Amino acid sequence: MIKNFLIGFGLLSVVAFALLGTRGEKRTAPPIEFFSDMKRQSKIKYQKPSDFFADGSGSRQPVPGTVPLGYDIPGHPFQNSEVPDDIRSPLGEFTAGTDYYNTGKMGTNWGTGLPVPVSADLLSRGQEVFQINCAVCHGATGSGNGITSKYGLLSIANYHQDKYRQMADGEIFDTITHGHNTMMAYGDKVTVKDRWAIVAYIRALQRSQYATIKDVPENQRPALEAQK
Numbered sequence: 001m002i003k004n005f006l007i008g009f010g011l012l013s014v015v016a017f018a019l020l021g022t023r024g025e026k027r028t029a030p031p032i033e034f035f036s037d038m039k040r041q042s043k044i045k046y047q048k049p050s051d052f053f054a055d056g057s058g059s060r061q062p063v064p065g066t067v068p069l070g071y072d073i074p075g076h077p078f079q080n081s082e083v084p085d086d087i088r089s090p091l092g093e094f095t096a097g098t099d100y101y102n103t104g105k106m107g108t109n110w111g112t113g114l115p116v117p118v119s120a121d122l123l124s125r126g127q128e129v130f131q132i133n134c135a136v137c138h139g140a141t142g143s144g145n146g147i148t149s150k151y152g153l154l155s156i157a158n159y160h161q162d163k164y165r166q167m168a169d170g171e172i173f174d175t176i177t178h179g180h181n182t183m184m185a186y187g188d189k190v191t192v193k194d195r196w197a198i199v200a201y202i203r204a205l206q207r208s209q210y211a212t213i214k215d216v217p218e219n220q221r222p223a224l225e226a227q228k
C-alpha cells in the first residue's frame with residue numbers, strides 16, 4: 001500500500017515539476033509549442049516572390065482603371081490642361097482653399113462662371129465623370145430619371161427645371177462637394193477639376209433641352225430645316 005503511494009507520489013511530482021517546475025525561469029531555447037503560435041502563418045511578405053500568383057510576384061499591381069485617392073490620373077485629359085497654376089488647388093486635386101475655384105463662393109455669395117477654360121476636352125471629361133457619378137440618379141440627360149428613380153429614390157433634381165437652370169455655377173459645384181439633403185457628397189470622390197467639368201456638362205445638358213434654331217451656326221441651319 002505504502003509502496004503504491006510512494007510510486008504514485010513520485011510520478012505526480014515528476015509531472016508537476018515537468019509542467020510547473022521551470023515556470024518563471026529564463027531560457028534561451030525556443031519555447032515548446034503545443035499548438036502552432038500565430039507568429040508562424042502562411043502570408044506573403046512585401047516584395048517577396050509567391051507561387052500563389054501566376055506572375056510569381058507577391059506584390060500586386062493596382063486593379064486596372066483604379067486610381068489612388070488624391071493622385072492625378074495618368075493620361076487624363078487634365079494632365080495637359082491649361083488651368084493656370086494660380087487657380088489649381090495646391091493639393092492638385094481635392095478642395096484645398098477658400099477661393100472660388102475651390103468653393104464655388106465669391107465672398108459670401110455663390111459665384112457664377114467657370115473658373116477653367118471651357119473646351120471640348122472639358123465637356124467630354126464632364127460627360128464621362130457625370131455618367132460615372134451622377135447619371136444613376138439624375139439620368140443621362142439630367143431629367144432626374146436615372147435607374148435609382150425606378151427603385152424608389154424620390155425627388156431627384158431634374159436639371160431642366162427653371163430653378164436649376166438659374167442656379168449659380170458655384171452652387172452646383174458646392175452641391176457636388178457637400179451634397180444636398182438626401183444627395184450625398186462627392187467632394188471626396190470627384191476632384192475639383194472634375195467637379196467644374198461636370199458643372200460645364202450640366203450647363204450643356206440644360207442647353208440641349210431648350211435649344212432653338214438660333215443655337216445652330218447659320219450655315220448649318222438650311223440642312224436642318226430640310227430635314228423637317
Ligand code: HEC
Nearest residue numbers: 133134137154155156157172175176180181182183186198
Ligand atoms: C444617389 C442619387 C444621386 C446621385 C448619385 C447624385 N445625386 Fe444629385 N441629387 C439627388 C437628389 C435626391 C437630389 C435632391 C435633393 C433634395 O434637394 O432633396 C439631388 C439634387 C441635386 C442638385 C440640386 C441641389 C439643390 O440645391 O437643389 C444638383 C445640382 C445635383 N443633385 C447634382 C448632382 C451631381 C453633379 C451629381 C454627380 C456628381 C449628383 N447630383 C449625384 C440624388 C443624387
